Amino acid sequence: MIVGLDVGGTHTDVVLLGTAGVLNEVKVPTDPDDLFQTVLSALDQITADVEPHRIERVVMSTTLTTNAIIQHKLPAVGMIVSGGPGIDPGLYRTNDHYVCISGSIDHRGREIKSIEAEEVAAAREQFMTAGIRNVGVVTKFSTRNPDQELAIARQLEGAFDKVFLGHRISGNLSFPRRIVTTYLNAAVHPIHRQFFEAVRKTLAQKGWDVPIRVLKADGGNTSFEASIDYPAQTIFSGPAASVMGSIAFGPEDGEALVMDIGGTTTDMAILIDQVPLLDPMGVELGGHKTLIRALKTHSIGIGGDSAVRFEDGRLLVGPHRDGPALAHGGPTPTPTDALVILGKARRGDRDMAFEGFQPLAVAMGLAVEDAAAKVFEHTCRLILDAADAMIARINQQPVYTVHEMLAGKKVAPSTILVLGGPAPLVAEKLEALSSLKVGVVPRWAVANAIGAALARTTCEVVLHADTERQTAFAPEENFQQSVERSFEHRDALRLALELLKNKAIARGANADHLEMEVTEDLQFNMVRGFQTTGRNIRIRAQVKPGLIHDYDPVAGRLM
Amino acid sequence: MLKAKHKTGLVFFPAFDWAIDPTHPEREERLLYTQDQVVEEGLLDIDGLVELKPDLVTAADVERVHFCLPDPAAVMTESHFISAGGATTIGRAVMEGRVEKGFALVRPPGHHAMRIVHGARGFCNVNIEAIMIEHLRQAYGVDRVAIVDTDCHHGDGTQDIYWHDPDTLFISIHQDGRTLYPGSGFPNELGGPNAIGTTLNIPLPPHTSEEGFLYAIEHAVLPILEDFKPQLIVNSAGQDNHFSDPITNMNFTAHGYAELTRMLKADIAVLEGGYAIEGALPYVNLGIILAMAGMDYSHVQEPSYEPERLRQSESVGTTIAKICQLVKAYWDQRGAIAAEVRAKPGCDKRSRQIFYDTDGIHETQEERIQLCAECGGALRIDSQSDRGRRILAVHIPRKACTRCQAQGRDWFEQADVKRYQRVALQDRTTDSYSVRSA
Numbered sequence: 001m002i003v004g005l006d007v008g009g010t011h012t013d014v015v016l017l018g019t020a021g022v023l024n025e026v027k028v029p030t031d032p033d034d035l036f037q038t039v040l041s042a043l044d045q046i047t048a049d050v051e052p053h054r055i056e057r058v059v060m061s062t063t064l065t066t067n068a069i070i071q072h073k074l075p076a077v078g079m080i081v082s083g084g085p086g087i088d089p090g091l092y093r094t095n096d097h098y099v100c101i102s103g104s105i106d107h108r109g110r111e112i113k114s115i116e117a118e119e120v121a122a123a124r125e126q127f128m129t130a131g132i133r134n135v136g137v138v139t140k141f142s143t144r145n146p147d148q149e150l151a152i153a154r155q156l157e158g159a160f161d162k163v164f165l166g167h168r169i170s171g172n173l174s175f176p177r178r179i180v181t182t183y184l185n186a187a188v189h190p191i192h193r194q195f196f197e198a199v200r201k202t203l204a205q206k207g208w209d210v211p212i213r214v215l216k217a218d219g220g221n222t223s224f225e226a227s228i229d230y231p232a233q234t235i236f237s238g239p240a241a242s243v244m245g246s247i248a249f250g251p252e253d254g255e256a257l258v259m260d261i262g263g264t265t266t267d268m269a270i271l272i273d274q275v276p277l278l279d280p281m282g283v284e285l286g287g288h289k290t291l292i293r294a295l296k297t298h299s300i301g302i303g304g305d306s307a308v309r310f311e312d313g314r315l316l317v318g319p320h321r322d323g324p325a326l327a328h329g330g331p332t333p334t335p336t337d338a339l340v341i342l343g344k345a346r347r348g349d350r351d352m353a354f355e356g357f358q359p360l361a362v363a364m365g366l367a368v369e370d371a372a373a374k375v376f377e378h379t380c381r382l383i384l385d386a387a388d389a390m391i392a393r394i395n396q397q398p399v400y401t402v403h404e405m406l407a408g409k410k411v412a413p414s415t416i417l418v419l420g421g422p423a424p425l426v427a428e429k430l431e432a433l434s435s436l437k438v439g440v441v442p443r444w445a446v447a448n449a450i451g452a453a454l455a456r457t458t459c460e461v462v463l464h465a466d467t468e469r470q471t472a473f474a475p476e477e478n479f480q481q482s483v484e485r486s487f488e489h490r491d492a493l494r495l496a497l498e499l500l501k502n503k504a505i506a507r508g509a510n511a512d513h514l515e516m517e518v519t520e521d522l523q524f525n526m527v528r529g530f531q532t533t534g535r536n537i538r539i540r541a542q543v544k545p546g547l548i549h550d551y552d553p554v555a556g557r558l559m
Numbered sequence: 560m561l562k563a564k565h566k567t568g569l570v571f572f573p574a575f576d577w578a579i580d581p582t583h584p585e586r587e588e589r590l591l592y593t594q595d596q597v598v599e600e601g602l603l604d605i606d607g608l609v610e611l612k613p614d615l616v617t618a619a620d621v622e623r624v625h626f627c628l629p630d631p632a633a634v635m636t637e638s639h640f641i642s643a644g645g646a647t648t649i650g651r652a653v654m655e656g657r658v659e660k661g662f663a664l665v666r667p668p669g670h671h672a673m674r675i676v677h678g679a680r681g682f683c684n685v686n687i688e689a690i691m692i693e694h695l696r697q698a699y700g701v702d703r704v705a706i707v708d709t710d711c712h713h714g715d716g717t718q719d720i721y722w723h724d725p726d727t728l729f730i731s732i733h734q735d736g737r738t739l740y741p742g743s744g745f746p747n748e749l750g751g752p753n754a755i756g757t758t759l760n761i762p763l764p765p766h767t768s769e770e771g772f773l774y775a776i777e778h779a780v781l782p783i784l785e786d787f788k789p790q791l792i793v794n795s796a797g798q799d800n801h802f803s804d805p806i807t808n809m810n811f812t813a814h815g816y817a818e819l820t821r822m823l824k825a826d827i828a829v830l831e832g833g834y835a836i837e838g839a840l841p842y843v844n845l846g847i848i849l850a851m852a853g854m855d856y857s858h859v860q861e862p863s864y865e866p867e868r869l870r871q872s873e874s875v876g877t878t879i880a881k882i883c884q885l886v887k888a889y890w891d892q893r894g895a896i897a898a899e900v901r902a903k904p905g906c907d908k909r910s911r912q913i914f915y916d917t918d919g920i921h922e923t924q925e926e927r928i929q930l931c932a933e934c935g936g937a938l939r940i941d942s943q944s945d946r947g948r949r950i951l952a953v954h955i956p957r958k959a960c961t962r963c964q965a966q967g968r969d970w971f972e973q974a975d976v977k978r979y980q981r982v983a984l985q986d987r988t989t990d991s992y993s994v995r996s997a
């Protein structure tokens with residue numbers, strides 16, 4: 001049995017899954033000030049009658065680190081950054097103790113200017129004096145040559161709890177994003193570690209010696225042990241949980257749009273042949289653009305509790321929420337009230353909704369029922385418009401080869417999968433307005449927790465070989481090897497997949513069911529003075545986000 | 560978060576799967592390190608820098624500018640349709656106000672492609688700037704356009720296309736044609752009799768440094784632009800003036816390119832040549848993008864930069880000052896020069912030999928322009944290649960007067976189709992391209 005747990009803003013959902021499907025599901029209110037208690041209480045309830053040894057693992061998706069970032073409740077960390085020529089790295093300052101030092105590496109990983117030991121020593125002193133425990137180190141093009149980051153780390157050894165190095169965080173280019181991502185990892189590290197260690201300890205005291213997995217933003221999980229080194233990967237896993245809970249219901253051969261309609265927001269994502277679409281760069285959170293691998297999701301400020309008003313002849317919905325719906329004692333008309341008035345939603349006080357809706361109906365010049373119908377339809381339309389815009393943006397993504405340009409693959413979903421509180425109430429309307437097939441994900445209220453439980457372990461490897469410089473290098477794996485000039489494309493491919501396999505197994509993947517795929521595969525002949533002097537090979541491979549084997553994810557039929 | 564002062568559009572199309580041939584300078588690898596630099600610097604995350612996906616141009620877009628033998632599809636690869644499309648995408652975004660400025664970082668380049676196209680010259684098949692400009696004129700009614708070509712090689716293709724157009728100012732700054740391909744672009748090349756002065760050439764001596772380039776911009780280009788008052792400034796932004804370029808002899812720098820971009824204030828830049836793919840392009844492109852966006856580029860510097868080694872000699876400086884003075888004088892006296900030229904009998908005719916170095920084709924042209932005080936004049940070109948292809952090409956300019964329209968149609972209709980494979984009429988007044996053949 002697997003326990004899947006998803007901490008949301010209002011509720012925490014937890015499910016107990018057996019191989020045949022959901023055995024039990026529980027919803028508890030989230031206490032944002034004490035997530036630890038929230039999690040324990042959810043786990044207590046779901047496992048009340050279960051023998052501990054029957055639990056295979058617990059997979060958790062929490063808002064812990066996400067909230068810390070959004071609410072600016074991060075501890076002080078030290079950052080050492082070296083830019084070299086280009087945009088001034090001082091412009092990318094992430095925090096108070098942010099020190100720019102000399103040094104420069106070019107795009108092929110050649111050292112242009114060495115680092116100055118005294119500058120590193122001065123930064124070290126500054127951080128120690130300030131009582132800083134965690135440090136991030138980032139140099140430009142460290143994913144092509146990590147030597148300067150490693151040299152800086154050696155100088156910091158012994159003085160801090162943990163030093164995060166940019167090239168280990170992601171193999172992708174983007175110096176500013178690497179700075180932000182390294183900073184976030186260093187900053188959320190103590191929060192993440194403390195929380196999960198406490199959870200583990202408490203479970204151990206109850207006699208539960210089960211592995212804990214943590215859901216990541218890319219819709220895959222990772223072992224708790226591995227997450228300690230990359231804690232920021234766990235931010236923004238909430239939307240990923242819902243998407244993973246839906247994928248079994250997407251078309252096997254085709255595209256689907258997933259819509260998770262919540263109280264404050266609606267989150268959207270795309271499934272292609274039951275595999276979620278990933279963001280090409282990384283997640284964006286609270287104004288931070290990162291290199292954290294994530295599902296391509298789009299969130300709009302329209303949900304069941306969004307504030308509805310009529311201004312200057314226009315009906316407005318969201319993006320803010322003033323509180324619960326009128327029908328639940330709230331202050332402002334909401335789409336939920338429209339559903340209550342129209343008799344679609346059973347819960348809530350219809351009289352309160354009706355009364356609170358009256359001024360809005362007067363302003364719109366309609367009877368209350370007609371106003372409610374209009375609000376309902378308008379809300380659905382806004383959600384669909386946002387979905388269209390998201391798809392248009394995905395299809396505008398530039399490509400860099402003639403082949404891809406002419407192949408011109410476009411995303412065009414045939415199906416919408418809805419989940420979240422009001423899912424069954426809006427499905428019909430969405431279908432009528434959009435002309436797409438709309439289905440409600442079964443167990444729509446806890447599909448997110450099911451998604452967390454059934455997500456497989458994912459990871460990615462980036463390998464860069466430069467046979468003129470005779471190096472092959474996978475930055476995140478701390479893998480560096482000198483290669484012969486005869487090193488070829490197929491050698492690089494084999495090496496990348498081997499690294500990926502080892503990494504996935506180390507992080508908890510099932511070795512018998514690794515779904516690996518190559519997502520980038522480029523080879524360039526390097527020509528200098530009309531002579532071919534080497535090959536520049538770039539491979540990126542991943543374990544695709546998807547569901548684990550041996551458990552039936554289709555917990556019911558699509559409604 | 561960083562913010563661009565001017566909202567700037569970028570089309571980046573490195574054509575990672577296209578080359579003229581595997582070891583040619585115009586090969587897959589050319590923009591690889593530029594892409595690395597652009598991505599590593601995080602340029603596309605800057606608020607106000609927008610990456611746009613290139614559209615493909617159509618054959619009609621191409622035939623608004625060129626006469627292709629036998630047709631556009633035969634002289635172009637898919638990559639040409641995309642690179643011309645990328646330039647056009649940027650142009651449309653600027654015209655529609657979606658961005659203030661834009662840079663098409665595309666390949667293959669185009670500025671050696673002339674009006675008649677039998678094949679590839681100087682790595683170019685079709686003229687991507689001209690295709691963009693004529694598209695914008697057709698779609699948005701733009702009239703006066705200035706093209707400043709800062710590639711190290713003379714932009715002879717663009718010069719040929721706009722030779723007779725008084726509404727397009729073409730200024731080329733390049734390494735002296737006596738020392739570099741294509742061997743043209745001297746100050747006395749001033750345009751056809753109906754458009755004297757709207758073609759200007761500023762040949763610079765080898766080893767010109769940042770100082771010399773910026774001098775020419777400040778003392779010749781900017782005052783002339785000021786006079787001409789274009790609605791749109793296009794920069795053919797070749798990057799082969801760089802001191803490390805393998806096929807030229809200049810001493811320009813990444814910082815200099817950024818300065819030039821800031822001074823020129825072009826609405827649209829289109830990449831042309833530039834073959835120092837590791838030591839120059841990543842830094843030059845970074846400098847140009849930051850300068851267009853109105854951002855700080857003072858930290859942009861190539862690793863091999865040594866100011867001492869790049870200092871310009873006094874004699875180079877003196878030569879440049881003289882050339883700028885001469886070009887400025889030609890511009891100021893263009894009315895008088897035009898009168899003088901037009902008084903000469905036979906000024907309406909040109910005979911030329913054109914060599915297509917990339918494809919090894921020889922072309923012979925007999926050209927005739929209708930002298931006209933009201934418009935660019937009807938144009939008739941009899942062109943024959945050593946591959947046995949012959950065309951009679953008639954061009955009626957966009958703002959042709961009724962007399963020139965009639966003359967153009969007459970040439971087209973009266974031509975003896977048996978003598979040519981094709982007789983073609985490019986009528987810009989009706990935006991049509993018609994062909995007669997035997």
